[in-house]
Amino acid sequence: MGRTMQRADSGTVVEVSGRALAMAAAVTIAVAIFGLAWGFDRALGTFWLFGLAFGFVLQRSRFCFRAAYQELFLRRRARMLKAILAGLAVTTAGFGWVMYGRVAEPLLGFRPIEAHVVPLGLSVAVGGLLFGLGMVLSGGCLSRSMCHMGEGYVASWLTIGAVLVGLSLTAHTWNFWWLTDMQYRELVWMPNRLGYGGALLLTFAALAVIGVIAHLWEARGASAKDEPDTPVPPTSPLRRSRARVFGGAWPPVVGGVLLGALNVALYVGYQPWGVTGELSRWADAAAGAIGLSAGPLLGVEWMPMGCMLSESGGELLTQGLMLNVGLIVGSLVAALGSGEFRIRTSDGRYYARSIVGGVIMGYGAGLAVGCTIGGLFSAIPSLALNGWLFALTLTLGAYVGFRIVD
Secondary structure, eight states: OHHHHHHHHHHHHHHHHHHHHHHHHHHHHHHHHHHHHHHHOHHHHHHHHHHHHHHHHHHHHTOOHHHHHHIIIIIOOOHHHHHHHHHHHHHHHHHHHHHHHHOSOGGGTOOOTTSOOOBOSHHHHHHHHHHHHHHHHHTSOHHHHHHHHHHTBHHHHHHHHHHHHHHHHHHHHHHHHHHHTGGGSOBOBTHHHHHHHHHHHHHHHHHHHHHHHHHHHHHTSTTOOOOOOOOOOOOOHHHHHHHHHHSSOOOHHHHHHHHHHHHHHHHHHTOOOOOHHHHHHHHHHHHHHTTOOOOOOTTOTTSOGGGOOOOOOSOSSOHHHHHHHHHHHHHHHHHHHHTOOOOBOOOHHHHHHHHHHHHHHHHHHHHHTOOTIIIIITTTTTTBHHHHHHHHHHHHHHHHHHHHHO
16 A cells, blocks of 8 residues: 555656646746847737736636636526626726827827727628637637647647638638728727717726626526635645645636736737737738738728738738737646646547637638627727627627537
């Protein structure tokens, strides 16, 4: 018995040591990339740090829009939705402050060019519907799929590859949508009509109403109660701190608040958070390599930088690249630290669903000019009406998706 225990303890030590070495290597690489990027361009280094932070918080808190709808529709729970609402509230307050500093008199018709405001029309509605459907089929939204890449999910790597295909298809049909719908639609930034006070009041009231409805919906569910968190054992201060960070999943509301605060901080220095724009650049580069680049796109000058459909150009290092790759590496570091990283495979049927869902999700993200990050988590706090239209149709698409897969 003693020898058996000794072998188990030895195996545990080897496993922990290997995990520690892997994490140390990942952190060393992340720090080295930061040093190189910062030396080349401080903005690149800054975006790398933000990407690491976004990925770390996403992995630790399990923050996910698909999970919110899964809880709502299948389990009558609203824990993740409440986390999203908390994040939106923090981001809205911060964005309002940032935008006021850039456009003090919105009633004169001006608006911040960085705000995630897009033409309010059929393209946003169809894009949101498709994104919600694809998100459910593939197993996660764009940000969560990129987070899963860092955790070792093979299916998520296939999903993001399929998203690039969907974005390329959007680029090839973009001019049709622009000529038939978008160019006739208005960019509705609510402060232009209501002032900051009215726009903020309306946004916070809408978030509060959704929160109350979600709470009532949850209260009627049989499995609405959350399990209590496991208490942290009273060991040394260092181990206690590590346990708080890596010992278990953070409450989703903590993730929502932190992601909102990071989004505000990114906007203070640069622009709101978005991931679709850089992915579209990768998509165009891949399509161009086989002679299928979409070519010039009409009417893209108004697009928010983080979600802009764009040609790949000649740049190798971009702010978006640092942000998106940093998100994956930040998730990897968090997964290694918590012992949750491993290569996770699935069957062929699930891979097929991931690919189909990814193509649909990519097309929807390109058409709506944003995913659940740029089209919702940065658009609603931008006080843009298109964020609410995207959220509504996203919900419908997710509902249809769960009716299909469950």
